[in-house]
Amino acid sequence: MRFLYILYQWLIALPILIVLTILIALITIIGCAIGNRDFWGYYPPMIWARCFCAILLIRTEIRGHENIDSKTSYVFVANHQGAFDIFLIYGYLGHNFKWMMKKSLKKIPFVGTACEYAGHIMVDRSSKASIRKTMQHAEKTLQGGMSLVVFPEGTRCKDGHMNPFKRGAFTLAEEFSLPVVPLTIDGAFRLLPRGGFNVHPGKVTLTIHKPIMPPAEGKYNLESLMKESYNSIASALPNEPLME
Numbered sequence: 001m002r003f004l005y006i007l008y009q010w011l012i013a014l015p016i017l018i019v020l021t022i023l024i025a026l027i028t029i030i031g032c033a034i035g036n037r038d039f040w041g042y043y044p045p046m047i048w049a050r051c052f053c054a055i056l057l058i059r060t061e062i063r064g065h066e067n068i069d070s071k072t073s074y075v076f077v078a079n080h081q082g083a084f085d086i087f088l089i090y091g092y093l094g095h096n097f098k099w100m101m102k103k104s105l106k107k108i109p110f111v112g113t114a115c116e117y118a119g120h121i122m123v124d125r126s127s128k129a130s131i132r133k134t135m136q137h138a139e140k141t142l143q144g145g146m147s148l149v150v151f152p153e154g155t156r157c158k159d160g161h162m163n164p165f166k167r168g169a170f171t172l173a174e175e176f177s178l179p180v181v182p183l184t185i186d187g188a189f190r191l192l193p194r195g196g197f198n199v200h201p202g203k204v205t206l207t208i209h210k211p212i213m214p215p216a217e218g219k220y221n222l223e224s225l226m227k228e229s230y231n232s233i234a235s236a237l238p239n240e241p242l243m244e
Helices: 002-034 043-055 085-092 104-109 111-116 126-141 168-175 220-234
Strands: 059-063 073-080 097-102 121-123 147-150 180-185 203-208
Touching: 002 043, 002 111, 043 073, 043 085, 043 097, 059 085, 059 111, 073 085, 073 168, 085 180, 085 203, 097 104, 104 111, 104 121, 121 126, 126 168, 147 168, 168 180, 168 220, 180 220
Parallel strands: 059 203, 073 147, 073 180, 097 121, 097 147
Antiparallel strands: 180 203
């Protein structure tokens, strides 16, 4: 069965997914260019992500939709197990958002241009001026229920366990007094670990935790916020130790 799936993956699924990716990227670019970037930058990619999972025979389970409100802007922070994290969040989070992503990803053919047209926040740390520009873009974006999704580890894990978090996403939440929603992704590492080429069909679970609300007075304590977010994500992962 494994051999048959590998044949299916490369000979049938991959060509379909390449064509689908180019098509959705073009629809996103054209739609965003015409107008209503928040619609065209979210719904076509959402369909693309769900098709990706279905075509590759990936089962999904989503928990905690009741914890978020579509009219509220959040900073979503998720662990980063593998490539399927993107499809799971895009397809099944159920809340309009923009990614915070490395500027270098703009170089991906079709997809990078589509992300730029969709208004995703490209992080450029080359200078203080570019960082300030990124913050200004984020401030304009995070309004009217539009949210942000960040992988605070900064890169995919190497062994299935979480890496330490970086401060960027939490600094944004502090700066704009936005609630932080931890997201736990479980199973994506088994589907396609970092450096792997062949997908292992199976199940991936997305757990949407309760928001961590900003203090009524003053600002977040960044260290406490990062620790609470880390432990919330880890609580839905088997054998993931909590931070002391």
